[in-house]
Amino acid sequence: MKSEPLFRDDAYHRVAPATVAGHDGDGVILDATLFYPTGGGQPGDSGWLRWDGGEMEVANTIKGEGEAVVLVPAEGNPRPELGQPVEQELNWDRRFEHMRVHTALHLLSVVIPLDVTGGQIGAGKGRLDFNMPEAPQDKQALQDELQALIDRDLPVGETWITDAELDANPGLVKTMSVKPPSGAGKVRLVRIGQGDDPVDLQPCGGTHVARTGEIGRIRLGKIEKKGRQNRRVYLHLDD
Template sequence: METDVTEQLFRDDAYLRECDANVVASGKGVIILNRTVFYPMGGGQPGDTGTIEWQGNSANIIDTRYGENGMINHLVEESEHIPAPGTPVHAQIDWERRYKHMRMHTALHLLGSILKYGVTGGNISADKSRLDFDMEDTVDKENVNKKLVQLVAA
């Protein structure tokens, strides 16, 4: 089904790791699919990485970004061989990396529920994340940690 936007399968199932799709467009360093499990960079969270396979070939996806008109760009090294438009492909994310990002994302939401300040920024990565709060006071880190542990245990 050809559409003006990439169908974002990750919106309906964040645990979906792979899908079949068709190439809508491709060019130097980019593949655009009609549907994808790859989460694009946004909200402080990095874009997914993984692979796209077709007809015995594969391309390593090094990043995923929102493109124009609701399309999602699957970025590859410019030297990579890429599939032509119309080619059926199999897309698979690096699940271990995605799952770490999901866990960090959830942890930051929990932190935000404890600290009742406006959030002015943030960043998520697999190993370390941060939220920036609009606050003048310091917080009791031990108390915050205790509340986080209680929320996770609930």
């Protein structure tokens, strides 16, 4: 079963019609979904499904079998029947914060050009773990460099390459712990900047803002030691 990923075509699409294509446990599978499923360090979306005579609060979104996306109802909520036409609506404020944080973390991997060993995105904050034996000497300088990149209001877009092209260009992969979204014959690359020399280009299946200026003000939080060679860098949206 497949859920058409509307979130990939337009991350700003907040409301859309759909039809219930299946059930997975208590969850609901739509034929086309605005809801991003948990993956790549980004949380699953939340929001609502509405239909004639009913409403379901979506507490979380997860990956199902194959290409299915499963909407998990909040406890005690009814779910629409198979074949029921519904209107889906994202919890937009939460999603948009995920988008801002996710794009900011891509830029953080630019100002700290080290292998990424882990990461997590949240509403208003996130973190990346780096293969960083020694802590940075000047955290404020890193924050200023990151903010300067954001303030350039760079365009954020995408391009696609084949699995074979990704295999031939391993330098595109910054994450050591998260496998790039490959295996379907093609891989989505998120590009920050224009032309043949973008600021950042890496495999990613998540949702992002259209321009870096939408991220706004950021603040780097604490830097924690996580093992002999790993450091965890926290990032916060500051507006």
